[in-house]
Amino acid sequence: MLLYEDLAHQLTGLIHDGVMRPGDRLPSVRQLAQQQKLSISTVMQALRSLETHGLVEVRPQSGFYVRGKAQRVVNYQPVNDIPEAVDVDLSARLMRVLHLNQTPGIVQMGSAIPAPALLLAPRLNTLYSRIARTQPGLLATGSHDNISEPVLVNTLVRRYLEWGCTVRPEQVVVTNSCTEALMLCLRTVTRQGDTVAVESPTYYVMLQLLEAMGLKALEIPTHPQTGVSVEALELATRDGGVAACLFIPNGSNPLGCVMPDANKQAVARLLAERNIPLIEDDLYGDLCNTPERPRPIYAFDRSGNTMLCSSFSKTVSPALRIGFVAGGKRARQVLFQKTVNSGKTNVMTQRVLAALMDSRGFDAHLRTLRRRLTEQVARTRDAVTRHFPADTRVTNPQGGFVLWIELPDDIDTVKLHGKAIEQGIATVPGPLFSASGRYRNFLRLACGQPWSDATDHAVARLAQLIEAMPARSRKG
Numbered sequence: 001m002l003l004y005e006d007l008a009h010q011l012t013g014l015i016h017d018g019v020m021r022p023g024d025r026l027p028s029v030r031q032l033a034q035q036q037k038l039s040i041s042t043v044m045q046a047l048r049s050l051e052t053h054g055l056v057e058v059r060p061q062s063g064f065y066v067r068g069k070a071q072r073v074v075n076y077q078p079v080n081d082i083p084e085a086v087d088v089d090l091s092a093r094l095m096r097v098l099h100l101n102q103t104p105g106i107v108q109m110g111s112a113i114p115a116p117a118l119l120l121a122p123r124l125n126t127l128y129s130r131i132a133r134t135q136p137g138l139l140a141t142g143s144h145d146n147i148s149e150p151v152l153v154n155t156l157v158r159r160y161l162e163w164g165c166t167v168r169p170e171q172v173v174v175t176n177s178c179t180e181a182l183m184l185c186l187r188t189v190t191r192q193g194d195t196v197a198v199e200s201p202t203y204y205v206m207l208q209l210l211e212a213m214g215l216k217a218l219e220i221p222t223h224p225q226t227g228v229s230v231e232a233l234e235l236a237t238r239d240g241g242v243a244a245c246l247f248i249p250n251g252s253n254p255l256g257c258v259m260p261d262a263n264k265q266a267v268a269r270l271l272a273e274r275n276i277p278l279i280e281d282d283l284y285g286d287l288c289n290t291p292e293r294p295r296p297i298y299a300f301d302r303s304g305n306t307m308l309c310s311s312f313s314k315t316v317s318p319a320l321r322i323g324f325v326a327g328g329k330r331a332r333q334v335l336f337q338k339t340v341n342s343g344k345t346n347v348m349t350q351r352v353l354a355a356l357m358d359s360r361g362f363d364a365h366l367r368t369l370r371r372r373l374t375e376q377v378a379r380t381r382d383a384v385t386r387h388f389p390a391d392t393r394v395t396n397p398q399g400g401f402v403l404w405i406e407l408p409d410d411i412d413t414v415k416l417h418g419k420a421i422e423q424g425i426a427t428v429p430g431p432l433f434s435a436s437g438r439y440r441n442f443l444r445l446a447c448g449q450p451w452s453d454a455t456d457h458a459v460a461r462l463a464q465l466i467e468a469m470p471a472r473s474r475k476g
Contacts, residue, residue: 015066
C-alpha cells in the first residue's frame with residue numbers, strides 16, 4: 001500500500017466507525033503531515049482521494065470536512081403565473097408557536113439564534129464597563145439629535161468597503177435592530193393597502209411587519225440555491241402594482257441560499273428601471289460559507305434605489321439591539337421615520353459595538369462562528385438523513401444556520417409542531433413562512449445550538465412522530 005493510500009485508509013476507517021462525524025473538520029494538512037511524518041503532497045493526495053470517494057469536502061479558506069450522506073434536495077417548481085397579492089394574517093398563530101417554543105427545558109431547534117457560548121456577551125460586558133468609566137457623559141446626551149454615532153457609522157462604512165460595497169456615511173441610520181430597520185424602510189416607501197413582493201418562503205417576521213402595517217404580500221418563487229427568481233420578479237413587476245420588494249439575498253431565511261452576483265445585478269437593474277424600492281436584509285451576510293463574504297445587492301445598485309438593512313443579533317448578541325439602514329437616495333426619509341418613531345438608539349451601546357468591531361480578534365470570532373455553525377448544520381443534516389423518512393428532502397444552505405425540510409405530502413407540520421412540543425422539541429412549521437399558507441408539509445429546524453446526543457435524540461424522536469402521524473391522502 002502506498003503512503004497516501006495508507007493514510008486515506010486510516011481516515012476512512014475513522015469516518016466509517018463514526019469517530020469522525022459529518023461536519024467534523026479534519027486536522028489541517030500541515031498537522032497531518034507532522035503527525036504522520038509524511039510530506040504535504042502525500043497528505044494532499046490522501047485527502048483528494050477521500051474527496052473523490054465522497055467522504056470529505058473542501059471548504060475554501062477553512063479546510064477539509066467530513067461529508068454527510070447524499071440527501072435529496074428540496075424541490076423547486078418554476079412558476080409561470082405569479083399568484084395574487086394577499087392580505088397577511090399569521091401573527092396570532094406565529095405568536096402561539098413562538099410562545100410554546102420557549103417552554104423551559106425544551107430542545108431548541110425552533111429559534112434561529114446562536115448559542116450564548118458562541119457569541120460575545122463577556123466581551124461586551126468588559127467594553128460597557130470601560131466606556132462607562134472613561135466616557136461618563138454619554139448618557140446625558142439628547143435622545144432625538146445626532147441619531148447615529150459617527151464612530152460606529154465609520155466602522156460600518158469601512159467594513160462594507162472591505163467587501164466591495166461602497167456605503168456613504170451620510171446615508172447610514174443606526175436603528176434598534178434589523179427589524180426596526182426594515183419597518184422604517186417600509187414606512188418610507190409604502191402606504192396601507194400597498195403590495196410588497198417577498199421571497200417564497202420568507203422569514204415570518206417580515207410577514208408580521210406587512211400584517212402590522214396593512215400591506216399585502218406577493219410571493220415570488222425562490223430557488224433553494226440561487227434565491228429569488230429574476231424571471232418571476234420581472235413578470236410580477238410589469239404592471240406597476242408592486243410598491244416595494246423585501247428580500248434576503250445572502251443566507252435567505254429559511255432556505256439559506258445566496259444569490260449569484262449576476263442575479264443581484266439583474267435585480268438591481270430591473271427594480272431601478274421600474275422605480276420599485278428594494279429593502280434588502282443582509283443580516284446573514286457575515287454567516288455565509290462562500291469563498292468570500294458575498295456582496296449585497298446594494299453593491300450593484302448605482303441608482304440609490306436599494307435600502308440595505310442589517311444588525312448584529314446573530315454574530316454578537318441578540319440582546320444588543322443594534323441595527324442599521326444604508327438608505328440610498330431615501331436616507332433622509334428613513335432618518336425622519338427613525339426620529340419620529342423611536343429617536344436615538346442607545347449611544348453607549350453604539351460606542352460599545354464600534355469598539356468591539358475595531359478590536360483585535362473580531363474577524364477571528366466571525367471565522368470561528370461560521371465554522372462552528374457550518375459544522376452544526378452539517379451534523380443536523382446528517383441526522384435528518386439518517387432518521388427521517390426516505391422521501392424527505394432538505395436544503396444544503398450556503399448561509400445562515402437553519403434547514404428547510406420538505407416532508408412527505410401527507411404530513412401536516414402544524415400538527416407535528418404540537419406533538420413535538422409535547423416531547424420537548426421546538427420547531428417552526430412551514431406555513432408560517434408564507435402569507436398564503438403554503439408549505440404545509442415543510443419544517444424549519446434551527447442549528448444554533450452545539451451538537452449533542454440530546455439533539456440527535458430529538459431529531460430521531462421527530463422522525464418517529466412523523467412516521468406515527470396518520471396519513472391524510474398521499475398524492476400519486
